[in-house]
Amino acid sequence: MDVSAGGHRVAVEVVKASNGIDQVVLQNGRGASARVSLHGGQVLSWKTRRGEELLFTSSKAIFKPPVAVRGGIPICFPQFGSHGTLEQHGFARNKIWIIDDNPPLLPPYDSNGKAYVDLLLKPTENDLKFWPHNFEFRLRVSLNEDGHLTLTSRIRNVDGKPFSFSIAFHTYFSISDISEVRIEGLETLHYLDNLLQKECFTDQGNTLTFESEVDRIYVNSPDVVAVFDHENKRTFFIKKQGLPDVVVWNPWDKKAKALVDFGDDEYKQMLCVDGAAIEKPITLRPGEEWTGRLEIFVIPST
Template structure:
């Protein structure tokens, strides 16, 4: 890791650190022992640990640490596009930009961070950015950790332009799992999806749950606001709650593609699963002065607990 510094530490639960390249990271901790770490490069959450110190997010052992590119894993912010559909770099530029700590953010709605440890980050376009994507915006990101160890991200994107613009956004979340063959996703049954392995052909999910036996690369559309990822071997369930993000990306590269990726170990596909809240099919449009808000909350609970409440949770939209 790096060393801590006293640049900014108004609360004992927050600490500024630096990685091996000197990039600042903010560590959040709560009294029961849960923690999270956020890098100012990309506004990327690079660690989320429960009260027992177990890592809940996947990061590749071959992750490449640079000052210009996020690492393979954690939660990366893809904005203003997802995929490679324009002159912009793949998945947009926000994930490879240096964010700043926002010391004076506009207030969130009541209860937005009550009882939580949080940090506010800010991204604004540089002159070079405006040449590629000529829109003035303010992207504010709050990353918070509740006293129970729940991780939340709240994004606010404001158009400070003289003209409207549209964007897509994805919280590209890599969950750490015991074995991909022991994992299933519940809550996406009967949803339509675009299959990136079949030229984005549209299909309807037929299974009672999504399980994994080969490469999967899909964008599920108009999804419920609560989805669960059940890990049978760990007896652990991730509950994903989202707002303002109608779509969900589900991805695992499987063996062949994993071997072709320089920053992913050959067999690491077995220990990872991307389930990412998103707005892709219908990009968000903002008129001058308008602001969009999107949220993601992640909870990790024992599967025995979740099974008692899962039907209720997945019935919540």
């Protein structure tokens, strides 16, 4: 489908991947693109107009459900981490979503001049056995004229009782070298260290740099966080609404070697920085809806 937007042509195309699962390819009028799989509602690719890939996907990633794809932007819902009867990071990233042909209206800034797709996830009877809450999870993935990628999520309680959930957009950024990047915007914040049983610490540095494994949840974080990649001469910006926390993760060498779907040395070329709501789960009463919005974009730097 081609659509005129501000004098440019944007394109939205549904293609069949090699694993037989539909993917939606978004392209803006300037040639930037994004690819979204119905497996997990997961963004697998995000490219600049020059064709540069901005997201990391492991060379050993498994593209067959019910295994989540190692890379891109998996959606961790209704939990982040591993506890209770649910699988690690919940089930949303492992399910087949559907294209929502008649979504409820979104604010105009989410559609005007953008290539976008609306996806929908509802629980199966089997899901309800493990997480007995009826919900509708609507996701809009959009690519604007400047190449900004936005994920707008709306989760509605269509159950007869309240429920609570956690969520994270587990974004794998493609970087030049983990030793050469830094994050700004998390200074002086409290964080929960997943390597130390979620013990709480306060970040003391001016910027966050990497010399070993990192697995942290920064709580009550700013709405904009920046990742500076010196060698690639670009800076990623993570802008979020309704997502108070930021997860920062890199497995480093030992854990990378222990992951079957991750190359031994690939930790050097990736960094996860997630918009999330984890520390204080979101509670919805019957009929209530939560909205979260994550926008990521990149600018050249010197």
